[in-house]
Amino acid sequence: MKKHLIIAALALVVAAFISCKEKDGRGSEAVTVANVSAENDFGNKQNLLFGKIYREITDIPELQFLENHRGYGGKVIRANDGRFGFSYYFDENENIYCFFEEFTQRDASGRPGYKILDTIHIGKLNDRERFIFDCQQNETEQDSEIFAIVLVKDDNDFRDKPYFDNIVRAWRANTMTGRIMPIESLKGIKGVNNDYGI
Secondary structure, three states: OOHHHHHHHHHHHHHHHHHOEEEOOOEEEEEOOOOOOOOOOOOOOOOOOOOEOOOOOOOOHHHHHOOOOOEEEEEOOOOHHHHHHHHEEEEOEEEEEEEEEEEEOOOOOOOOOOEEEEEEEEEEEEEEEEEEEEEEEEOOOOOOEEEEEOOOOOOHHHHHOEOOOOOEEEEEEEEOOOOOEEEEOOOOOOEEOOOOOO
16 A cells, blocks of 8 residues: 555656646646747757656656556657657556657667657556557558557457557657647547557
């Protein structure tokens, strides 16, 4: 019980570090900024994690609660010569935390650092919802800036369907603004099933 209270308190600390929150249709908090400033500043400077650099996510004290994360993943965003990346982590309660990052100088072993531009706390998914971080829009090639929550019929969909078209929510890690922005119109967005046929 004490462990769960500590984890909950740390999650609240991270939420406190994020100053601008938006409510989506289900009431969960999405950490992002909807208004781009007049100067069109790059990255979400209102996010108190903005500019923090790490090699391991737990290098950032505010994110120590992810030390025992259940899972994670990431990708290089192909726009802008692969200068940006996207990573996500599940905490031990299956809440999802997403990070939009810019790659920094490599260390002596060749590993890059990651500078946080913006973050979003998606929370825990409902039954049959799945997190997809490879998407396409309007029959284009994969758009590596888009990630989404999709609704699946059952786990057989991962074997039988190349795409998921029942999109619940979607966001863009916008490489022109350095911010994670919700996508209002979900029409034409499909989640790419990377496990199709396996």
